[in-house]
Amino acid sequence: MPVLEARHISKSLGGKLIVDDVSLTLDQGELKVLIGPSGGGKSTLLQCIHYLHRPDQGEVLLEGRSAAEMGRRNICAFRQEIGMIFQDFNLFDHLSAENNVAVALRKVKKFSTRAALERARAELARVGLADKARLYPAELSGGQKQRVSIARALAMDPKVMLLDEPTSALDPELIGEVLNVIADLAQGGMTMLMATHQIGFARRLTNEILFMEKGRLTERGSPAELLAPGSNSRAAEFCAKLAQLMGRE
Ligand SMILES: Nc1ncnc2c1ncn2[C@@H]1O[C@H](COP(=O)(O)OP(=O)(O)OP(=O)(O)O)[C@@H](O)[C@H]1O
Ligand SMILES: [Mg+2]
Structure with missing residues (x-):
């Protein structure tokens, strides 16, 4: 199938x-x-x-x-x-990279704040952004922003x-x-x-x-x-x- x-x-x-x-x-x-x-x-x-x-x-x-x-x-x-990645990243500008990834884990998957941040950092590391987790979208390049958005999708374990x-x-x-x-x-x-x-x-x-x-x-x-x-x-x-x-x- x-x-x-x-x-x-x-x-x-x-x-x-x-x-x-x-x-x-x-x-x-x-x-x-x-x-x-x-x-x-x-x-x-x-x-x-x-x-x-x-x-x-x-x-x-x-x-x-x-x-x-x-x-x-x-x-x-x-x-x-289903993970969706858009041309223009669709990040929350008021949240750091790690919180952009963590927010759905907390709200949708009901992770604790700590577990969500841990998972978010792991996903950011997977896309080569371990050292950028605390930065905000305005502090990231376009390529980095798109990698945050990919990390965010991956954190939801999409099929x-x-x-x-x-x-x-x-x-x-x-x-x-x-x-x-x-x-x-x-x-x-x-x-x-x-x-x-x-x-x-x-x-x-x-x-x-x-x-x-x-x-x-x-x-x-x-x-x-x-x-x-x-x-x-x-x-x-x-x-x-x-x-x-x-x-x-
Ligand atoms: N909400 C909408 N209302 C009316 N027409 C729309 C709407 N959204 C898209 N269209 C029209 O649908 C057609 C296809 O648009 P779509 O964005 O799906 O194409 P695309 O293949 O993704 O193009 P691109 O390579 O430029 O991204 C276009 O003519 C567009 O103007
Ligand atoms: Mg298009």
Whole structure:
């Protein structure tokens, strides 16, 4: 059984169909990468999977349990089992790094203050921030902030992580430190779905690229299949354009 399955998800926003009949599965330990042009619906799809947007049609199953059949309370529990990482970090500015990680442990998982802080420090160490635990978001670089947000998601022991362009708000020299943390998670067996424009990263770490355009997953396959020179796929064409924009061949 896949850890996560999205079946025929559709979602309209503002009277426009944004996600159009999308299905995908994530097996245990799998990293899939979602690419495609801006406005194609990647963020909306991730938000539907996380039930930030309730899909108009289709269903999301976590370990075989359908979110649609859960009551309000269980939907909260369902959402807690999915870690979501946003482009803009979503940290609490008034809390230190360790308290950003500890707060949900205390409030949701009912950890004592001390146990929550201990776990928070361990998760921060895991993302290379042991020495930054007491600092506030304003005192951290973008890459460090994103690593705090990853530590916060990890502290909740998610079954799956959804990452929505986690490096696209970062200066180029900070992207690598965040991608390294994500690569470590992938190698450690975390199940993940990541929207990204980091094609080099995708090529190295994923078995399957999902290409999304105008609300639909129009192509899917291994990087070798989709991105091979001369493959004529839309994905290859899109990646070539991206590379051009970034000034690489
Ligand atoms: N709340 C909303 N109301 C109306 N339209 C919306 C809403 N949210 C998103 N959209 C529209 O849905 C489309 C898809 O947006 P989405 O953010 O999912 O795309 P994306 O693939 O993540 O793009 P990007 O690569 O720029 O992040 C866009 O045309 C956007 O304007
Ligand atoms: Mg987006």
